Amino acid sequence: MTAPLTPFDHRPDPVLGAALRDALQPRDREGAAFRARVLAAAAQAPDPVVDVLARWSRLGIAAAIVAALAAGALVGRTGRAAEPAVAVSDPGAVIAGVQAPDANILFAGYAER
């Protein structure tokens, strides 16, 4: 053994390293069969680009839904705020009527005030 045995030793031990390498080295040194196996399995795996696009499209759909809901809520609130607060001389007549009141009558009542 070449290197001293201390936890502060920052150098690899070449003798132990070589012994372990030899012990862990697969017997089929070229590893051609293993590499072929991995590549064949990779060919069956989903394409990373398609996978990423699919993930983005899911995110895009979710974002579009949120944006549509937000826009709908905003438009609804704006629409309510834009409704004119009218005053009429006889509010009861407006409520009791079957037909919608004429806008001129409503505004005339407001103008009289």
Next chain:
Amino acid sequence: MAIEPQRPDGAARNARDEAEAGLAVRARAGDRAAFGELVERYAEQARRVARAVLQDPDDADDAAQDAFLAALVKLHQYDAQRPFGPWLMRIVANAATDRRRRRTVRRAESLEEGLVAGGPRPDVVAEREALNGRLRAALAQLPPRRSLAVTLFDVEGYSHAEIAEMLGIPEGTVRSEVFHARRRLRTLLADWRRDE
């Protein structure tokens, strides 16, 4: 016993890291040939690292294969500014550790025999195989993190800092794990050499 060169240093290492980052970026864009080149470069290392945790070579190869496929799917998470090797080895280490966790203890029990069996040594090849068997058995008896730390440091030449990042532990813990693993393995190796 031949001492093979470990990871290159300095400029050679930077050039290699850059080339591999480029391959990873191309693989991420769907270039299967680039992925094949990465498999070519890292197949042996991945198999050795998996075997440090899983004594059964078939189990180790399955774990290494799982790791390559997981890496392919997770390539969008890889930061091309950093070396590819440590990123991949982290996935290999996780795949091997998960597989070991799922495995039954039955196989581990049979390892004891390899450690205590001395027996006759008919020739050099048989001697070497016996030593290899003992080393693998000793590695298999270590906690997975310890086996990985010593293999990544002494066999694959990664730094303590890189291993810390791969295993998700502090650098000081990596040093401690390497120290304890070496103490166990060096004793085994020294006993073997004394017997020679």
